[in-house]
Amino acid sequence: AQTVTQSQPEMSVQEAETVTLSCTYDTSESDYYLFWYKQPPSRQMILVIRQEAYKQQNATENRFSVNFQKAAKSFSLKISDSQLGDAAMYFCAYRSVFSSGSARQLTFGSGTQLTVLP
Amino acid sequence: SQTIHQWPATLVQPVGSPLSLECTVEGTSNPNLYWYRQAAGRGLQLLFYSVGIGQISSEVPQNLSASRPQDRQFILSSKKLLLSDSGFYLCAWSASDNQPQHFGDGTRLSIL
Numbered sequence: 190a191q192t193v194t195q196s197q198p199e200m201s202v203q204e205a206e207t208v209t210l211s212c213t214y215d216t217s218e219s220d221y222y223l224f225w226y227k228q229p230p231s232r233q234m235i236l237v238i239r240q241e242a243y244k245q246q247n248a249t250e251n252r253f254s255v256n257f258q259k260a261a262k263s264f265s266l267k268i269s270d271s272q273l274g275d276a277a278m279y280f281c282a283y284r285s286v287f288s289s290g291s292a293r294q295l296t297f298g299s300g301t302q303l304t305v306l307p
Numbered sequence: 308s309q310t311i312h313q314w315p316a317t318l319v320q321p322v323g324s325p326l327s328l329e330c331t332v333e334g335t336s337n338p339n340l341y342w343y344r345q346a347a348g349r350g351l352q353l354l355f356y357s358v359g360i361g362q363i364s365s366e367v368p369q370n371l372s373a374s375r376p377q378d379r380q381f382i383l384s385s386k387k388l389l390l391s392d393s394g395f396y397l398c399a400w401s402a403s404d405n406q407p408q409h410f411g412d413g414t415r416l417s418i419l
Contacts, residue, residue, distance in 0.1 A: 234413075
């Protein structure tokens with residue numbers, strides 16, 4: 190079974206600065222998807238960024254980018270020019286490419302609470 | 308564009324009472340639908356998923372059940388709630404297995 194580990198329960202960053210959130214995972218599969226979701230105080234889960242394991246190029250979405258190290262099974266999220274609205278719980282998630290049974294589910298890490306300081 | 312609606316936003320129920328949470332998706336057809344539960348300070352745990360009308364798969368044994376009476380409607384139910392059913396419940400949809408899942412606003416369920 191796959192596992193996702195976020196070793197930083199809490200992080201803080203000064204507004205306009207850059208912060209990196211860590212995520213490692215364990216899998217025996219060679220192809221899969223990785224995601225970062227953001228959960229603000231409103232509790233809605235918002236997709237931030239997605240990475241396909243077969244793609245070597247790191248995904249980017251505006252101020253959000255990832256550092257995907259497949260061999261190390263590491264998938265960190267970098268937030269540049271942090272804004273007050275970035276404050277939220279961030280979850281790393283894994284999904285198999287196989288489309289049967291429990292492989293459909295997202296396996297989530299325990300989350301990192303990000304505080305943005307003005 | 309596609310939207311997902313989930314209600315109610317909050318619910319307080321006594322132990323032993325029934326439960327019905329509803330989720331509907333608009334702007335797409337034949338979506339994959341999911342129910343997740345999030346315990347306080349924890350990640351999400353998949354409870355049920357559905358790939359079509361009447362097709363429900365359960366991931367975790369529990370006293371909850373799910374139904375999909377219509378293509379874009381997914382219902383989470385219980386005949387008798389337990390204290391341990393308290394939590395935050397999220398419905399999600401995806402266009403297919405290899406597309407990202409998009410979540411509703413969630414329901415905060417408190418059992419007294």
